[in-house]
Amino acid sequence: MVDEQEVRQWLSLGTESRSFEVKGPGLRTQKAYAAKVARAVMAMGNLRGGGLVCLGIDDKQLAQMSPGLNAEQLKQWSDVDEVNVALSRYIEPPADVRVHLMELQAGVHVVVLEVHEFFDVPHLCRQDFPGEVQRAHLYVRPRGKAESTTVPTATDMRELIDLAVEKGLGEFLRRAQGAGLGLPGGQSPTHELTSIADTAYQSEYEQAWASPSDALKRMQVSAAYFDVAIRPRPYLGDRFESGQLEKLVNDLTVRLRGWPLPFVDDVNSNPPKRYGQWVGQETIIRNYSPGSTWNSDRDREAWRLWCSGQFLHRRVLISDERPDIPEAQASLPGATGTVVGWDVLLYLVEVAEFASRLAAVTGCDGVDIEVGMHNVQGRQLVSGDDHRVDVQRMMSANTLHGKTMASRPELVTQTRRVGVRLAQTLLKQFGLQVPDGFLMDWQDEVLQ
Template identity: 45%
Template sequence: MIEKEDVEQHLALNHETRPFEVKGPGDLAHKAYVAKIARAAMAMGNLSDGGIVCLGIDDKRMREMMPGLSTTQAADWSDFDNVSAALAKYSDPPVTFQTDQYTLSNGVTVVVLDISEFDRVPHVCKKSFPDVLQNGFTYVRPRGKPESVTVPSSSDMRDLLEIAISKGVREFVRRAGAAGLPLGLNDLQQDTDKTAYAQERSQAWQPRSEHTGLTTNPHGGLFGSWAYTDIAIRPGTYERERLNPARLDATLIEHVVRLRGWPVPMVDQREPIVRHGRWIAQDISAPGVHEEEAWRLFTSGQFLHRRALATDMHPDSPELAATHPAATGAVAVWDVLLYMVEIVEFGARWATTLECDTITFDIALNNVSGRQLISGDRKRDIRNDLIITADQVPASHTITTTQLLTDTRRTGVDLAQRILHKFGADIPDQVLLDYQAQILR
């Protein structure tokens, strides 16, 4: 379920995005308004990873976060059973969603519908409403414009079919893997092309990389003194021209993960993407939404991602502050865990598209010397003496595509544990699995 802070980050962008739509205030008893919400919900359900419909905010007043819902409207739209029944009149199969009511930082109330990606088959409208819905039509969120409309092009229809096919393939692989049926390599190939990939990484991250973000200083590199994750995802065998250089950005956008509503990686289509021939790059600095990250993508299929830690992007949050007097800063368990699960999900989609037998995740936390590992969640406590002295915490994992697709969430937990163990944490896998299941779609 998306958190209030994430909702405000989306609103701070001051424009709707493909997975985030706002609707001004309206009554659950108003049929035309409900039909519009049903259209948005079906379109979000037909989007990879689903999306968010935020009720109570006018699209022209997103940054203001106004006007908000009345008390009665908020109560009605928070009633899951009534909302579910209202939307089910229009969608086949019914939309799967969660609701939550938030009081935003400016005091206004909104209700968020967190829509899940369809389970087996896309949502199709089963009841018309004048000027809003047409029986038998399928609604989507097209790439070109963030709006909920009937399928406008063959490429958008292919996107929808690709989601359904991918779900079927992954379910088959999961069941076959659980049954012990061999679908690919039995043993991991040796990482013989590691040097070639390392040369690409040296091109991508120059010591004096220019960056316009809040963390820039003339001597500190990309993120200055901030702690950040450094991720490399690469297929097992090196092929210099595996991907078409003209479609690198489009290919990346097709694989963006939105398990928390926010995109991983964030590709800002309103800003230029730097093209270096065989690789593309973008540095993201969005002070209003507390986002500092940078990504690189090569024609070999190697993807690189760096992102500042949540503890550094939210320095005023009491929950993200170190509690030990000797600590120089903090690293939150949930930040590591959720990001690793998102990265693994990206890797699973990437491996499927690249049709590679294995994929490697190289991970590091940088600038973490003296940092304390904290829960980051007031509902969960861990020991307060887990302080690391190393400035970098690395981890690496090579896995077959079959194993990866069999259980991506558990692989994400495994990657997180490879980091957390080096802080001295001994958190049971099941605790982490349960926690990510509560937060992520």
């Protein structure tokens, strides 16, 4: 449920986003204004995760949080039944909307419409209003644009279709479980079993990193790096045969940004190595491309995959791989380096995608994902993207830890939301406070 703090966070960014839209003041009984609001609600309802429509804030005065609704406007938009009637004139099937009255600052009142994503089929416009909406049209929030419009591209249409398909899959899983078919994902392990699994997985983790190469040792001393563990539930030490592991890691490889996670080099002189119950590789990338300024001494990652299905990954932060990125430079006095916000977000969305594929292959109940970030003391958190509000924080701790748990159905149907949730566990430790929806919009713009 949305609260005033979340709305203030959105407005303080000074810009609308894919899942946050503002409308200046207006009466519900003004037909043109009501149609304009209905278009925004329709588009938010067709967006994965839904979104917020804030009534009473001018789009040129977001950060100032003004002007607000007057008494009559507030009264009209506070009548939940009448609001639903006004919106349903244009939206089929009716949108799932929650109405919230808020006072953002002294004397500034707004109404926030919290719009949930459609239940089973996308929302369609049911009647015309000249200049605002057209009957039988689909309205969406397109990638890269903070506006409510008819479907502009095949990519946006495909995203809407994918969401509808996932809705159908989710409903199938719910019905199957309700019918007692015993699909995994709904059972919670006992404390005793969880403790045994944690001990077994930790033992594997320690063995996997017990004898790193000289290159990996240098990375762990000289660079800031991610340290990820993906652990299927429940623990089964023989989930896979050892001979399957190398093919399995290739089949699960994620390429949302082109560069693979993990990087499996089976061509050059450093092929994956087999250690009985696990397989792994440490990679140094040199001469990545002609004229590249990449720091070849630090372009390193390492991965491990166990017969239990546990996947381990260590990877240098982009600010150490690419110290030349202009937007990734430290600006705070005394900062020893940077942590780039988009690197944390996109990497952990890719991690969640790998976890989703692993869960689908294993048929496990769910997955625990743990992430560490090492050697970050004195580093400044920066956006790393010149199109975003600057988010600068400095870290005093040297190591950060985050963790999330997800059932297999959630991983299948809400993969990127799981990744955002995991990213928040680290970003919040820098003091960054942004809504999940902001991060969802950000990764959507990049991972098209």
